[in-house]
Amino acid sequence: MTVEAVPPGPVDLDAVDLSDRDWWAGPPSVRYATFAALRRERPFAFFAEPELPGIPVGPGYRAVTRYADLEAISSQPAIFCSGRGAVSIPDVPAELNEFYGSLISMDDPRHAKIRRIVSKAFTPRVLEQLIDQVSAVVDDVLTRARRTAEAQHGAIDVVTDIAAPIPLRVICDMMGVPEEARETVLAQSNVILSGGDPELIEDENDPVSAFLLAGMELAGLMERLAAERLEHPRSDLTTALVTTEVDGERLSQQEISSFFILLLVAGNETTRNAICQGVLALHEHPDQRALWAADPGLDRTAVEEVVRWTSPVTWMRRTATRDGEVNGHRFRAGDKFLLLYAAANRDPAVFRDPEVLDLARDPNPHVGFGSRGPHFCLGAHLARRELAVTFRALFDQLPDLEVTGEPDRLRSSFVNGLKRLPARLGGGR
Amino acid sequence: MRIEADRDLCVGSGTCEFLAADVFQVGEDGVVRVLRPQPGQAAAAVRDAVAQCPTGALGLADW
DSSP states (O other): EEEEEOSSSSOOOOOOOOTTTHHHTOOOHHHHHHHHHHHHTTEEEEEEEOOOTTTTOOEEEEEEEEHHHHHHHOOOTTTTTTTTTTSSSSSHHHHHHHOOGGGOOOOOHHHHHHHHHHHHHSSHHHTTHHHHHHHHHHHHHHHHHHHHHHTTTTTEEIIIIIIIIIHHHHHHHHTTOGGGGGHHHHHHHHHHHHHHHTTTTHHHHHHHHHHHHOOOOOHHHHHHHHHHHSSSOOOOHHHHHHHOOTEEEEEHHHHHHHHHHHHHHHHHHHHHHHHHHHHHHHHHHHHHHHHHOOOOGGGGHHHHHHHHHHOOOOOOEESSSEEEEEETEEETTOOOEEEEEEHHHEEEEEEEETTOOOOTTTTTOOTTOOOSTTTTTTHHHHHHHHHHHHHHHHHHHHHTTTEOOEEEEEOOOSBOOEEEEEEEEESSO | EEEEEEEETOOOOHHHHHOOOOTTEEEOSSEEEOOOOOOOHHHHHHHHHHOOOHHOEEEEEEE
């Protein structure tokens, strides 16, 4: 086991602002030291909301950093709802709701009914049958990465050449998105989960327009596919979305579009970040990397530990539907809570030596796929498969993969993303 | 022991199928089916599955 670099000195919590995008691009050691201090000293710390041009500033939010508090809130969806917005701190403006008001920001019973349309496509049994397809995608991506390296004196980028194309191709295959549309899917999901990172959107001062355009682009793709599938049904998820009835009715265009966008974006970005952050973690912990590479028997626990360690989705939001008290904290109807999975995943009350990457950790009740409650990650079993296949293939096919530079971190609080991770194949220079 | 499943609470997360594939299956309707209500030898895996169900849709009754 390897111990993380010693965290920086005491954290001045009064100087911390979780709404500051730039803070999230800073070093992870500072981030995790801050989470630790919040867990110890201010488990329901209050923060003012980030200012987004064109959106009224809301009342602020509580950052939930302790595992037990996060679980208590997540497991009581009637009291702490998702329907007022789960993926953004401000309430979602009406014009964006058409594209982003999907089941992730919906409550039961509607949420459960819609989720069940696709849940059968994401079960362990069904995904078992997909494993050959996933392996074929991974083999092809790694072969191309090798070729790219040969053409560039060994240099590749872990994000662009490995981590991004694998989940993109897997989810697009499942959805039935044609080859020629996949670059669009990648580009638009980058915008949607940019967190407003100025490198990824045209005008830093107008992220809402960028999100709107990205949503329109993907919804347009959905409409074309929907029309095709209604005429010629296939066995893909898109066909299920457009043909299944809930309560005797087909889904509305808005529900279909937002669900389509959710599946594409969530299927893409989360696994991408687990892969590239996982490669980085193994680079920083070479002894753990060697253990895993030598022992496929570690795949099961190692994948869970990579998800705990990287926490690809940093938070989801819940909103109180009434006044009450949770674990000693009194709250009012309308109060917003940010469930910081990345903080709960290093809570020493649950994880022994939480700052240690231990690929054999077992049990590992991490909340990297969400905590208890109806919104537990739909794609968890798919992500597990993709990660196990990818890392095993990396060890076998690219054993010479070596990270050569600093990661370029996404300036987003919502996903723990990397934009670039320079690496080389072939050793030497 | 006997397994009880609440089909209204189930969202088909597949956690139970992941932990005890012989006993649970998410059906075509996206909701859990209990393949073997009296799991016998799979008891330990079933207890895990019941404990870890994210929506608390599974329970055990003494038989």
